[in-house]
Amino acid sequence: MGRPFIHRSPMPGLGVSMGITLTMLSLVVLLPIGALLLKGANFGLAGIWDTVNRERVWAALFLSFRLSLLAALFNLVFGVLLAWVLVRYRFPGRRILDAAVDLPFALPTAVAGISLTALYAPNGAFGQIAAEIGWKIAYTQWGIFIALVFVGLPFVTRTVQPVVEEIEREVEEASATLGASRLHTLRHVILPMLTPAALTGFALSLARAVGEYGSVIFIAGNIPLVTEIAPLLIIIQLEEFNYDAAAAIGIAMLLISFAMLLVINLIQIWSRRRIGYV
Amino acid sequence: MSDAAQIRFRAATEESPAARWTLIALAFAGLAILVFAPLIAVFVEALAEGVTASLKSLASPDARDAIRLTLTIAAISVPLNAVFGIAAAWFITKFDFRGKAFLITLIDLPFSVSPVVAGLCIVLMFGANSALGGWLVAQGYPIVFAMPGIILATMFVTFPFVARELIPVMIEQGRAEEEAALTLGASGWRVFWTVTLPNIRWALLYGVLLCNARAMGEFGAVSVVSGKIRGQTATMPTTIEMQYQEYLSVAAFSLAAVLALLALVTLLLKTALEIRHADQLAAAHRH
Structure with a gap:
């Protein structure tokens, strides 16, 4: 970003604010990410592929993405429901519910991790009930799913809520006047308006779940090939001072999550265009 | 929304009371299981051996x-x-x-x-x-x-x-x-x-x-x-x-x-x- 790119402005503080912004951004974010990519460049694509192309790594990557996708889908449905209920209905306890939606943002992941494990372990409050019907939750993929639902819970609600607030009643009234049933209106008028925001929340929830570590490792059981998530593999490699392998898996995760975000952003652009609602 | 009409007739831009209360119940149930239960569990487990044991461990x-x-x-x-x-x-x-x-x-x-x-x-x-x-x-x-x-x-x-x-x-x-x-x-x-x-x-x-x-x-x-x-x-x-x-x-x-x-x-x-x-x-x- 050289000088010709910046328009002249009477505002003061260009040098200071640009200096602080670019210096800190580089030092804290860009240079470290650059170090990872550089490590990968030295290693070469073939080297990365050799490291990643092992049964244990594939299993961990596949597990992370599959369960993240399922958790994000759950959060998509429940998040839209929550947003609708919180904006449209008035009932006692609404404020508390609204504030509670943000708890997964505020509660440290390690705290969530041990607490979910305590609940869903075979001797825990929920685990006991599940055990009676022979359903094992903690230390299985179910446990990982629940932890990922927890961390991704707020995203869809928080992106959809402002959109629900801005829906003009006239649109619904028009639909009703034209003879549409309430369900028809919800399905064909309201839902399309919420789609872009819901997809954004879905994408954020998915990205968060894929990289999640703290809340998952306690409840996962961490059995290789079965309940071992991708971020844990990086930690294991680092603990063995195997920096090349850790970097290779890290780059793979970075690339896949960027690709996912790109695809979902494209879906969003497409749906906005189709509906013509911004 | 007019007050008198609301008692007998549902506005065309609202869900039926049954649907509304079902959705509210689902929201409560979902958040109770997903959010409130883990939050409560933290304090229950922390106080499992009494307040003194808990405070003592915090002073370690x-x-x-x-x-x-x-x-x-x-x-x-x-x-x-x-x-x-x-x-x-x-x-x-x-x-x-x-x-x-x-x-x-x-x-x-x-x-x-x-x-x-x-x-x-x-x-x-x-x-x-x-x-x-x-x-x-x-x-x-x-x-x-x-x-x-x-x-x-x-x-x-x-x-x-x-x-x-x-x-x-x-x-x-x-x-x-x-x-x-x-x-x-x-x-x-x-x-x-x-x-x-x-x-x-x-x-x-x-x-x-x-x-x-x-x-x-x-x-x-x-x-x-x-x-x-x-x-x-x-x-x-x-x-x-x-x-x-x-x-x-x-x-x-x-x-x-x-x-x-x-x-x-x-x-x-x-x-x-x-x-x-x-x-x-x-x-x-x-x-």
Whole structure:
């Protein structure tokens, strides 16, 4: 970003604010990410592929993405429901519910991790009930799913809520006047308006779940090939001072999550265009 | 909605009462299981052997060192990120330049990077094996497995928080007030302190609150860079992990309860800000 790119402005503080912004951004974010990519460049694509192309790594990557996708889908449905209920209905306890939606943002992941494990372990409050019907939750993929639902819970609600607030009643009234049933209106008028925001929340929830570590490792059981998530593999490699392998898996995760975000952003652009609602 | 008609007839733009109450019940049930139950479980487990046992474990050297370190880390990284957030928001909203969208994307980047990958990046950049890290260690300034590394990791994962809150608010407020102050002869700093800051203070506080909650609770990135050395680089979340794995359940959950209380206070303050100062927060938080 050289000088010709910046328009002249009477505002003061260009040098200071640009200096602080670019210096800190580089030092804290860009240079470290650059170090990872550089490590990968030295290693070469073939080297990365050799490291990643092992049964244990594939299993961990596949597990992370599959369960993240399922958790994000759950959060998509429940998040839209929550947003609708919180904006449209008035009932006692609404404020508390609204504030509670943000708890997964505020509660440290390690705290969530041990607490979910305590609940869903075979001797825990929920685990006991599940055990009676022979359903094992903690230390299985179910446990990982629940932890990922927890961390991704707020995203869809928080992106959809402002959109629900801005829906003009006239649109619904028009639909009703034209003879549409309430369900028809919800399905064909309201839902399309919420789609872009819901997809954004879905994408954020998915990205968060894929990289999640703290809340998952306690409840996962961490059995290789079965309940071992991708971020844990990086930690294991680092603990063995195997920096090349850790970097290779890290780059793979970075690339896949960027690709996912790109695809979902494209879906969003497409749906906005189709509906013509911004 | 007219009052008399509402009793007998449902407005065409409303769901039937049955549908409405079903949805409300689902919302309550879902949040009870997903959010309230884990929150309550933290305190139940912490107090499993009584308040005294819980308090005693919090007074242990491990817990005290962890609390002190976590407070120190937050006290350094949160103000630094606040300074960054203000500078970035000023740069982005007060000037017109090409590549603005790209810059915002870069600032948001840490949100889409796994905390573990973030920690890995810092290890690769500043670890003893890297050129820079090796040189720094030789000078007597180790970054990784020491406090600076934890601060960098914390700053990485909380990087966008303050900037994200400020940018939409400052875009909405525009530049007119600052321009007026400048025309009247105020200096740049004076404009910032007397015009801009009062306008953005609640949004700033909101961002700082969220940034602080995340900074004190960060686990993945800190796990990677800290080395978890007891009494030296073990933060509250990593100490919780160690105690939990040593089957010190009460100790782990007591420390967890302290962090859970912090989370509750954060939510309380955040909700208060949303109610009292909605007009001065980013539009997405007004509800």
